[in-house]
Amino acid sequence: MTTIYRAKKIITMNPARPVATHVAVRDGRILGAGSLAELEGWGDYTLDERFSDKVIMPGLVEGHSHAMEGTLWRYTYLGYFDRMDPNGKVWSGLDNIEGVLERLKEADAKLEDPDTPLPGWSLDPIYFNNERVTREDLDKVSTTRPVGIMHASGHILNVNSKALELAGLLKTGLNNPGVPLGKDGLPTGELKGPDVMTPVGMHVGFDRDMLACDEQGLVDFAKLCVRSGVTTATDLAARLPDDAVDMMSRVTARENYPARIVPLRFHHGVTPQELIAHVLELKKKTSDRLRLGMIKVVVDGSIQGFSARLRWPGYYNGAENGLWYISPEHLQDIINSSLEHNIHIHTHTNGDEATELVLDCMEEGLLKHPSRDHRFTLQHCQLADASQFRRMRKLGMCVNLFANHHFYWGDEHYNLTVGPERAERMNACATALENDVPMAIHSDAPITPLGPLFTAWCAVNRLTASGRTQGEAEKIDVDEALYAITLGAAYTLKLDGEVGSIETGKRADFAVLEDDPESVGGDKLKDVAVWGTVQDGRIFPASEL
Amino acid sequence: MPVTVIGGYLGSGKTTLVNHLLRNANGRRLAILVNEFGELPIDADLIEADDGDVISLTGGCVCCSYGNDLMMALMDMAKMEPRPDHIILETSGVALPGAIAGSVSLLNDYVLDGILVLADAGNIEERANDKYMSDTILRQLADADIVLLNKTDLIEEEQKGSLVDWLREKSGAASILETQNSILPIEIALQSFTHDDGFSADRSTHSTSQFETKFYSFSAPTQTQALAQELAGLSQIVRAKGFVPNENGKLKTLQLVGQRFEITPAPENVEAGLVVIGVKPLPDLSHALTGI
Numbered sequence: 039m040t041t042i043y044r045a046k047k048i049i050t051m052n053p054a055r056p057v058a059t060h061v062a063v064r065d066g067r068i069l070g071a072g073s074l075a076e077l078e079g080w081g082d083y084t085l086d087e088r089f090s091d092k093v094i095m096p097g098l099v100e101g102h103s104h105a106m107e108g109t110l111w112r113y114t115y116l117g118y119f120d121r122m123d124p125n126g127k128v129w130s131g132l133d134n135i136e137g138v139l140e141r142l143k144e145a146d147a148k149l150e151d152p153d154t155p156l157p158g159w160s161l162d163p164i165y166f167n168n169e170r171v172t173r174e175d176l177d178k179v180s181t182t183r184p185v186g187i188m189h190a191s192g193h194i195l196n197v198n199s200k201a202l203e204l205a206g207l208l209k210t211g212l213n214n215p216g217v218p219l220g221k222d223g224l225p226t227g228e229l230k231g232p233d234v235m236t237p238v239g240m241h242v243g244f245d246r247d248m249l250a251c252d253e254q255g256l257v258d259f260a261k262l263c264v265r266s267g268v269t270t271a272t273d274l275a276a277r278l279p280d281d282a283v284d285m286m287s288r289v290t291a292r293e294n295y296p297a298r299i300v301p302l303r304f305h306h307g308v309t310p311q312e313l314i315a316h317v318l319e320l321k322k323k324t325s326d327r328l329r330l331g332m333i334k335v336v337v338d339g340s341i342q343g344f345s346a347r348l349r350w351p352g353y354y355n356g357a358e359n360g361l362w363y364i365s366p367e368h369l370q371d372i373i374n375s376s377l378e379h380n381i382h383i384h385t386h387t388n389g390d391e392a393t394e395l396v397l398d399c400m401e402e403g404l405l406k407h408p409s410r411d412h413r414f415t416l417q418h419c420q421l422a423d424a425s426q427f428r429r430m431r432k433l434g435m436c437v438n439l440f441a442n443h444h445f446y447w448g449d450e451h452y453n454l455t456v457g458p459e460r461a462e463r464m465n466a467c468a469t470a471l472e473n474d475v476p477m478a479i480h481s482d483a484p485i486t487p488l489g490p491l492f493t494a495w496c497a498v499n500r501l502t503a504s505g506r507t508q509g510e511a512e513k514i515d516v517d518e519a520l521y522a523i524t525l526g527a528a529y530t531l532k533l534d535g536e537v538g539s540i541e542t543g544k545r546a547d548f549a550v551l552e553d554d555p556e557s558v559g560g561d562k563l564k565d566v567a568v569w570g571t572v573q574d575g576r577i578f579p580a581s582e583l
Numbered sequence: 584m585p586v587t588v589i590g591g592y593l594g595s596g597k598t599t600l601v602n603h604l605l606r607n608a609n610g611r612r613l614a615i616l617v618n619e620f621g622e623l624p625i626d627a628d629l630i631e632a633d634d635g636d637v638i639s640l641t642g643g644c645v646c647c648s649y650g651n652d653l654m655m656a657l658m659d660m661a662k663m664e665p666r667p668d669h670i671i672l673e674t675s676g677v678a679l680p681g682a683i684a685g686s687v688s689l690l691n692d693y694v695l696d697g698i699l700v701l702a703d704a705g706n707i708e709e710r711a712n713d714k715y716m717s718d719t720i721l722r723q724l725a726d727a728d729i730v731l732l733n734k735t736d737l738i739e740e741e742q743k744g745s746l747v748d749w750l751r752e753k754s755g756a757a758s759i760l761e762t763q764n765s766i767l768p769i770e771i772a773l774q775s776f777t778h779d780d781g782f783s784a785d786r787s788t789h790s791t792s793q794f795e796t797k798f799y800s801f802s803a804p805t806q807t808q809a810l811a812q813e814l815a816g817l818s819q820i821v822r823a824k825g826f827v828p829n830e831n832g833k834l835k836t837l838q839l840v841g842q843r844f845e846i847t848p849a850p851e852n853v854e855a856g857l858v859v860i861g862v863k864p865l866p867d868l869s870h871a872l873t874g875i
C-alpha cells in the first residue's frame with residue numbers, strides 16, 4: 039500500500055535533490071521524494087493532500103534529552119519563560135516571586151488532603167535580580183503540606199518550613215555550605231547540590247521514582263516530541279533495570295506511540311565489566327522504537343553549579359574548580375572495553391578539562407583498540423577550544439553542543455562563571471564545523487524545553503536572554519543548524535542510515551511544519567509552527583494528542 | 584548510627600582496610616557502603632549471601648553499593664533491622680570525603696565519627712602532581728581526621744620521613760598513621776573525632792585545631808600500669824585509648840581521660856596499638872612505650 043503525500047515544500051536533506059513536492063511512503067518507509075510523475079512509477083498509490091499547505095522536513099532528532107520532562111509536567115511549572123505542556127497548554131512565564139507564589143496557591147487550592155506534597159519546577163531567580171525564594175515565602179502557600187520548587191538548573195531546591203521539618207532540618211546548628219542559614223540560625227529553605235536536596239526532596243515529591251521516567255511520563259514525553267517535530271529522541275541517561283526496560287518496551291511498542299526513544303545506560307553504580315555486560319544484554323532487547331545498547335559516562339558537573347572541571351585559569355569569579363565524577367583510570371577502562379566490544383559511548387563533559395581528559399583517554403584507547411567508526415560523542419562539551427575540536431576530528435569523535443544554554447545562562451556565564459572571552463566561544467558550533475567535527479545541538483530537556491527548531495535558532499543567533507549577541511564568530515547559518523537537528527544528531531546515534539533525511543529506503547519520519555524554516559529567516563526559526571509529525575508512516579497531528 | 588568515612592584515591596588500600604575491619608569486627612555489626620561493588624571485592628569467606636543490592640557478611644555485617652545516590656542509600660539503611668552498630672562509608676576514588684561527611688551530617692539518623700583518608704606511600708606525591716587529579720588528591724588529604732600512610736614497606740626510611748612532613752603540611756591537624764597492608768586496629772579506625780558542637784562541614788576549624796593525635800604500635804611488652812601513670816601525669820595528654828601488651832605479653836585495654844585511667848582485660852582478637860590525643864606538640868613517649 040503506497041501513499042504519496044503532496045506538500046507545499048519538502049526539505050529532504052538529500053543534497054542530490056534538496057527539495058521536492060511529493061514523498062511516497064510504503065510500510066512506514068520512504069519509497070522516494072520527488073515530483074508526482076516520478077513517484078507514480080512505484081505503482082498503485084493513494085494521493086494524500088492533507089499536507090499540501092505544509093512544509094515537510096525530516097523528523098527532528100533530539101540527541102540529548104531526558105524523558106523525565108514528561109514526568110515533570112505533572113508538577114507546577116514556575117519558569118520565567120512561556121512553556122508548552124504535553125497537552126498543548128502554554129503556561130505563561132513568571133517574572134517575580136509574587137507570581138510564583140500565586141501559581142503555587144492556585145495549585146494548593148486544588149489539593150484536598152492538607153498533607154499532599156506540592157512540587158514545582160523550573161524556577162530561575164537570576165531573572166528576578168537573584169532575589170531568593172525563602173521558607174517564609176513558601177509558608178504563605180501552605181504550612182500543612184511540604185512545598186518545594188526545583189530550579190531550572192536542577193541544582194537548587196527551595197522548600198517551605200513543613201518540608202524542612204519533615205526532613206528533620208528545621209533546627210539551628212547546621213553547618214553545611216549547601217544549606218544557607220537565616221538570621222534566626224534556621225535554614226532559609228534553599229538547598230544546594232544533589233546530596234543536600236535528596237533528603238528534603240523526597241518529602242516534596244522529588245523522589246527517586248519521579249526522577250526516573252515512569253509510564254505516564256514516557257507517554258507525555260512523546261507528546262512533547264510530536265509538538266516539537268521530534269520523531270527520534272534520546273533518554274540520556276538511566277540505570278535501565280529490567281522492569282524499566284520492560285515498561286519502555288511495552289509502551290513504545292503501542293500502535294500509537296509516536297517517537298523512537300534511544301535510552302543510554304548510565305555508567306554509575308556498576309563496575310566497567312558489569313556495565314559492558316549489561317549493555318550487551320540490553321542490545322538484545324532493542325526494538326524499532328526503543329534503541330538500546332549505548333552508554334553515557336558522566337565525567338564532571340555543570341558550569342553554573344561550579345562543579346564542571348575547568349582548565350586553568352578556572353572560574354571567573356574565583357570559585358574552586360569543580361568535581362570529577364569518574365577517575366581517569368575508570369574512564370579509560372570503560373572506553374577501552376567499549377571500543378573492544380563495539381559499544382557506543384556518549385560522555386558528559388561541561389568543562390574543558392573534563393573534555394581534555396576524554397580526548398586523552400580516547401587517544402590511548404584507540405591505540406589499543408583501533409576503531410574506524412566508533413562515533414563516540416562529547417555531550418555538552420561547552421567550553422572546548424579550537425585545539426580540542428581538532429583533536430576530536432583526528433580521533434573520530436562527534437560533538438553535541440548545548441546551544442540552548444547560551445540563551446538561558448549566557449549572561450550568567452559572561453558575568454560570573456567563565457567570563458567574557460570564554461563565554462563568547464562557548465558551544466562553539468562554527469569552530470566544530472570548521473574542523474569537520476560531526477555536530478549536533480541539543481536542549482537537555484527538561485533543563486531547557488524540548489524543541490530543536492528553537493535550539494537551531496539559538497545556534498544561529500547566539501542571543502542571550504538579555505538580548506545580547508554573544509560570540510558573533512560562532513554563529514552558524516540556517517542550513518547548518520537544520521542539518522544539525524536532523525542528520526547531524528542522527529549521525530551521533532549511528533541512525534543516519536535510517537533517519538535524518540527524506541530519501542529512498544529511510545524511515546517515513548517527518549516534521550510537519552506550518553512555515554518554511556529555510557525562508558522565514560534565521561531570526562524567526564523559533565517561531566516556525568509545528569503541525570505535528572509522521573513517524574514510521576503513522577500520522578500524529580499535535581492538535582489530536 | 585555512627586559513620587566513619589573512608590576516602591583516598593584508587594589503589595590506596597581502602598578495600599583492604601574494609602576487609603581488615605570486617606575480620607576484626609568483634610561482634611560489631613558493621614554496614615559497609617561502597618560506591619560500587621566492583622571497588623570492593625570483599626573476601627569470599629566473609630560473604631554469607633549475595634542478593635544483588637545487599638551482600639550479607641559474617642557476624643551480621645552487610646555491604647551495599649550506592650552508585651550516585653548516597654543519600655537514598657543512607658536513608659534506606661536507617662530503616663534496616665537490626666540496625667547496624669557502625670556505618671563505614673567507602674567513597675569513590677575521586678570523591679571529596681569532607682563534602683560527603685557534610686551531607687551525612689544532615690541526616691538525623693547518623694552522626695559522623697571521622698574521616699580516614701588513605702595515602703599510598705608509593706605514589707601519593709606523584710598523584711598529588713597529576714595533571715587532572717592533583718587538586719582532588721590534596722582536597723582529600725585536607726579533609727582527613729586520620730591520614731593512613733599505607734604501604735610504607737614500599738619506601739625507604741628517610742623517604743618516609745619527608746613524606747610524613749609533606750603529608751602533615753597537606754592534611755592540617757590530621758593524625759598521620761603509618762601502616763602496611765591497611766592494617767589498623769578497628770578501635771582506632773572507627774574512633775570518634777566529632778566535636779561536642781557537632782560536625783563542622785567547614786574543615787578549617789579542624790585544621791587549625793591545637794590538638795594532635797598519635798598512634799603507637801607495640802612490638803614488646805610494657806609495664807602497663809606505669810605507662811598509664813606516666814601518660815596521666817602529662818598535662819598535654821587529653822585522651823588515650825587502645826590495647827597494650829602487659830608484662831606477660833597479655834593485651835590490656837587502656838582507657839585514659841585526663842588524669843583518670845582504667846586498665847581492663849582486652850577483648851579477644853584485637854591488635855596492640857594506642858591512640859593518644861593531646862595538645863600539640865605531644866611529648867616524646869618512646870621510652871615509656873618501648874616497654875621493659
Ligand SMILES: [Zn+2]
Nearest residue numbers: 102104274482
Ligand atoms: Zn543531560
